[in-house]
Amino acid sequence: MQLRALGLSLCLGSCLGLLACGGGDEASAADGDTGTDASTDERGTTGESTETETGAETETETGETETGETGEPPGNLFLSDELLNIAHRGGASLRPEATLIAFENALAVGADVLEFDLHASSDGVIVVMHDDTVDRTTDGSGAIKDMSFDELRMLDAGYTFTTDGGETYPYRGMGLQIPTLEEVFEAFPDAYYMIEIKQAEPSIVADLLPIIADHGVGERLVLASFEQITLDEIRAQDPAQVTTMSAPEMVDLFSMGAEPGYEPPALFIQAPWEVVDQELVDVAHGHGIKVHPWTVNTEPLMEELIGYGVDGLITDDPALLDSLLGG
Template structure:
């Protein structure tokens, strides 16, 4: 049962294999890679002493046995806490990662631990230290394997201006513009390239279907890839593969990997 495009759909592990290990930690990232992930989707914040650390929320309460704002804590202070403390895969019956030494990761540690893996990195703060982020990528020789994402257009614009080589996703405003034009029947002009390389969008939003074949075709005519988040249902994964998307962000890389392997038979 071979489906066109099945081989080229990338698996982007959402915070690692986050259904089976503590999100945004080394165990989750290692598991995602073992399950076939092509890229790790993750998030960064800055500590009080300006270390770039990996965490989705601006507070550590939900993912560790500590409490507080990352921006108000030093990196050394964050190392005191157990970032596997709250993970449970069975509704709270067991907490298999408690006391196993799972600590907060720095961006540099993650890049070094997975030198052949692409990272899709969301800069979470409204006013991040873009220069420090770019310096870290350059010093770790990682510019070529990072896609920068942000919900803040200004952040993306600054990063593009500072480092035109860096691959970025579209901002929400840029995505909205493409959606509006596609729905109005617009077709991209040949040779006109946008400032971003990927449209990273949800499959559906507010009851509306975002990703359609027309949307994917328009993106490809612009020379832009389409990555869809966050999809864990095999039926939705299959529908997206058939529409020709380039990547699927998922909490369960092994489910998507199994589907893609079946489609290649």
């Protein structure tokens, strides 16, 4: 287990180093963007209850509603036994990542959870973007925290999106903007969220938590960060808010998870798919921990990880995962 923990630490360090450069979190060269256009069919399972985007209940074959005779609301999706389709950056293969149209499309093609990342502008507005600069996905350049919100809003958030290797850029000039966190919550008030706080300095936690509370999404949201200091701050300010494990905490799970007396600091882990195997899943599940690998973009890899019993897959292509799950 100690050797496995060392391997996990090295792999996490490599993956996070690539992430800091704004890329490299694709599953592999063969596991990259599909470039396919997604269908707009919503997932439904015959004979089982479903829920619309607005939260309206539908009936099962037996005529009972999803809430049952008691009228109690359904349980939290994150704590269910359902394998979750988690749209990485809103489904970055299908629409310009981390935009409102990406999130809308992800839900339409079968995503259960919207995943995205947070930074703050120089004047303190929390915005949705993966990188700490605007260079890769927009027509601008510079660090987000050095730019005002007005400056960020002038950028074209669909500028670099392409599905054909740069032959065409179908969303350039379409008016796509970098969204604020509040805009996402307002546009999709019933959605489930997996949100990674990318910006550690200066901290945005104190500004973030009231936004979550004001929109009443705390129970449908998991906060993530690979930075221990960020997770410690969240847990200190709002102990009820669910978080993932940090990178050091995941290493601890691998090195100590099978030992008596181990107590997990969180019940969710997001890990690179490369470090997820049957042993990790079994150890995690032994402590009631949910396992969500990233970034999983090909059908063979999806099938392999599902075979291990993971609890959700973080994917750039939620339409592909939905079709694999029978959506």
